[in-house]
Amino acid sequence: MTSFSFHGGRLADAKAHFGMGNAPWIDLSTGINPHGWPGIGDLAMDWHALPDPGALDDLEAAAAACFGADPAHVCAVPGTEIGLRMLGDILPGPAIHAWPSYRTHGEMIPHSRPMDINDLTTVEGATIVLANPNNPDGRITPTATLRGWLEARQGSASWLVVDEAFADASPEIGLGAHVHDEQRLIVFRSFGKFFGLAGVRLGFVLGPRAVIAQYRHRLGSWPLSAAALAIGTVAYRDADWIGTMRIALREQASALDAVLARRGFKAIGACPLFRLIETADAAALFERLARHAILTRPFDYDPCWLRLGLPANREALDRLDRALTDG
Known part of the structure; x- marks a missing residue:
């Protein structure tokens, strides 16, 4: 837990620690937009x-x-x-x-x-x-x-x-x-x-x-x-992309909120790039999600907090939904 609670983005460590082989991991451990600006290939x-x-x-x-x-x-x-x-x-x-x-x-x-x-x-x-x-x-x-x-x-x-x-x-x-x-x-x-x-x-x-x-x-x-x-x-x-993305992020954050609420979690926060949830044992939930190849962010200074970034698409959101129900 110590390495994963220090900061997000330790996907290689998660794969090694949880032994998921070549499972398609979903990295929700950061607040980074999963939809990168698409113009790099044209530069x-x-x-x-x-x-x-x-x-x-x-x-x-x-x-x-x-x-x-x-x-x-x-x-x-x-x-x-x-x-x-x-x-x-x-x-x-x-x-x-x-x-x-x-x-x-x-x-x-x-x-x-x-x-x-x-x-x-x-x-x-x-x-x-x-x-x-x-x-x-x-x-x-x-x-x-x-x-x-x-x-x-x-x-x-x-x-x-x-x-x-x-x-x-x-x-x-x-x-x-x-x-x-x-x-x-x-x-x-x-x-x-x-x-x-x-x-x-x-x-x-x-x-x-x-x-x-x-x-x-x-x-x-x-x-x-x-x-x-x-x-x-x-x-x-790229004003068009920026404006469109701001709307899309809020819509996707609302979809994440709905999944969390349906599974008994109240989403905390007004930033559309991530949500914080409180649960009695965040470490146990972190481990459970990791067994489903979903990496989230725990915090060593608060054992009840778990932060989730935005899933990149509906398939990833559905995987999170199923993992939250698998006790």
Whole structure:
């Protein structure tokens, strides 16, 4: 359980541990869109040349348009995980991270303290780090609440840091338009989750230009591969696919909710890319589903929680339905 509760995506470990041979596994252990952006096969890339700086500008402009942000306040990084961990060297002072959430949030700023998100309204004089939507419970903190916390930090040394890794599916909650030089606001965005291409390793930092300059200095020349530049630019400009996918994800999340409810589980969360359920023995349910070659995500800090990503199609959803009934 320890390895599977640390983070999702350990499909090879699951196959080795549960001995399912060549069974067609269904990986529901992550919140990654099972429907990847389909345009990769149409892209031509020159693997002999170094990535073009102009291509980086194009990518950041395309992403900024999707985030509702000024491109001058957007910096692409080779994965949000790296961008988050770099922030610890940039932000001074004490910090508090909402918990439970990403482990990285508690590790990226030295001596950051965990705090229940319900208690964050009492925090003064410290940088606040949280995810919106949160992971693993899919909770969305209202934009008005976040703006109130941001206003309380004006003129201080503390910041509001919001990890919007799953916000592409719910663009109305994004804070990209509020990022500028006078705001104590830093936002992170992830490419791979919504676009279903986690292997591209692409993310973004949004912040005041002084913060962006520090990131560019640390990243140096050619921070991204030519593939990440090309894929990200065209994908962010594919407005038709983005709009259609947002609708499809909500419909598929509703279908997952219906299956869970029929089997006696209440789906928790407002992020359409995953659902959290509570059960008396999540470890036993995790093992049961794994015996049916379905990998989910347990949590070592809460033995009653199990998170499920979206099944890719009706066949996968039906397999999950049958596995939930097989005690």
